[in-house]
Amino acid sequence: MSGYVLLEDGTRFDGDYVGADVHATGEVVFTTGMSGYQESMTDPSFAGQLITFTYPHIGNYGVSQSAMESDRVWARAAIMREATNREDAPDAEAGWLDWLTDCGVPAITGVDTRALVMHIRDAGAMRGGIFPARVSEDEARQMIAAEPTMAGSDFVQEVTPETMSVHGAANVGGPLIVAIDTGIKLSIVKNFVSRGARVELHPARTPASELLDRGADAFFLANGPGDPSTLDYVVDTLRDLIGQKPTFGICLGHQLMCRAVGLETFKLPFGHRGANHPVKDLQTGKIEITSQNHGFAVVGPGGQHTLDTDEPLRWSTNVGEAQLSHLNLYDRTVEGLTLLDVPGGTVQYHPEAGPGPHDSLYLFDRFLTQIEAAA
Ligand SMILES: NC(=O)CC[C@H](N)C(=O)O
Numbered sequence: 001m002s003g004y005v006l007l008e009d010g011t012r013f014d015g016d017y018v019g020a021d022v023h024a025t026g027e028v029v030f031t032t033g034m035s036g037y038q039e040s041m042t043d044p045s046f047a048g049q050l051i052t053f054t055y056p057h058i059g060n061y062g063v064s065q066s067a068m069e070s071d072r073v074w075a076r077a078a079i080m081r082e083a084t085n086r087e088d089a090p091d092a093e094a095g096w097l098d099w100l101t102d103c104g105v106p107a108i109t110g111v112d113t114r115a116l117v118m119h120i121r122d123a124g125a126m127r128g129g130i131f132p133a134r135v136s137e138d139e140a141r142q143m144i145a146a147e148p149t150m151a152g153s154d155f156v157q158e159v160t161p162e163t164m165s166v167h168g169a170a171n172v173g174g175p176l177i178v179a180i181d182t183g184i185k186l187s188i189v190k191n192f193v194s195r196g197a198r199v200e201l202h203p204a205r206t207p208a209s210e211l212l213d214r215g216a217d218a219f220f221l222a223n224g225p226g227d228p229s230t231l232d233y234v235v236d237t238l239r240d241l242i243g244q245k246p247t248f249g250i251c252l253g254h255q256l257m258c259r260a261v262g263l264e265t266f267k268l269p270f271g272h273r274g275a276n277h278p279v280k281d282l283q284t285g286k287i288e289i290t291s292q293n294h295g296f297a298v299v300g301p302g303g304q305h306t307l308d309t310d311e312p313l314r315w316s317t318n319v320g321e322a323q324l325s326h327l328n329l330y331d332r333t334v335e336g337l338t339l340l341d342v343p344g345g346t347v348q349y350h351p352e353a354g355p356g357p358h359d360s361l362y363l364f365d366r367f368l369t370q371i372e373a374a375a
Helices: 037-042 096-102 113-123 137-145 186-193 208-212 232-241 252-260 362-374
Strands: 002-007 012-019 024-031 049-053 077-079 106-109 126-132 165-167 176-180 198-202 218-221 247-250 265-281 287-298 314-317 320-328 334-339 344-347
Touching: 002 106, 002 113, 002 137, 012 077, 012 096, 024 077, 024 113, 024 265, 024 287, 037 049, 037 096, 049 113, 049 126, 077 126, 096 106, 106 126, 113 265, 126 137, 165 186, 176 232, 186 198, 208 232, 218 232, 218 252, 218 362, 232 252, 247 252, 252 265, 252 287, 252 334, 252 344, 265 334, 287 334, 320 344
Parallel strands: 024 049, 049 077, 077 106, 176 198, 176 218, 218 247, 247 344
Antiparallel strands: 002 012, 002 126, 012 106, 024 126, 165 198, 265 287, 265 320, 314 320, 320 334, 334 344
């Protein structure tokens, strides 16, 4: 069956409709990861977005339960150059296209993804959709226009759980990490649990007083979808938590912690999504190849979107001194923050690497050591 991708600026790409026979609208973004298609589709940070895969052949090792980053697909659609439903790969429990269909998620193949990505690179990520050919371009345009823009949208409301859940065994004797679940990836939870920690995931609107009453050894701020500037309710909570116990934030959590200590966020033109982003640790000078998935970033302490220095800038905040810890070497945006007077830090990238290189797993060990030292 034929179908097409339409962007809000009228750009159209034709292809073959696969997966569920329904249309999808949202923000059209691209990821350069060469693997991890299932992890990306089930990462709650992709809520509200259609993923264009730059890797030209998707589905070649199937899907499996162990690659789920949450209990469902959050991305609204997959846009691909070529797709396969291969079911006989060593770890495959199902074929990629059968799985998308069962999950009710539409997808399109045969798309000139190179041209689509170059267009988004030049024009910026924008609203768009995929549609079966029976939907007229006029109807499609109206559906796209009815979609809220990503800037200004709070998608955390959509992905945050209604009730608290606990992960990891109580009898291991490890620390209790109390997390605000703005859409956490399961591989982050697994990284904490495999290091002996217990993790509580709390709904995003849980008041600080309740979180402080949990007897936490540390607080954690998760990844998640949408525009960080809409999440004042989490930032306010955080201001009460930072300084009480070691606090670590990843991606959306980094953006919210940076906001809590006085920095602002802005929308990147087309975002960072992939598993090959070089990041410099400003203290050691070491470069990590990182996994990334974000459309917003933190404005530097001097008000710059991109930093013209490799110095670990320091400035004072409401919780004492802070220091820039990491820098993106592609576009020189802020990649991390260390709090110097209270135990805490953040990274914009994904050390859990689900999917991606394992260069940054040390950050989980470092956090656990920090928790131990503060106990
Ligand atoms: N992976 C994430 O946590 C993404 C954070 C935020 N939604 C952004 O796009 O910048």
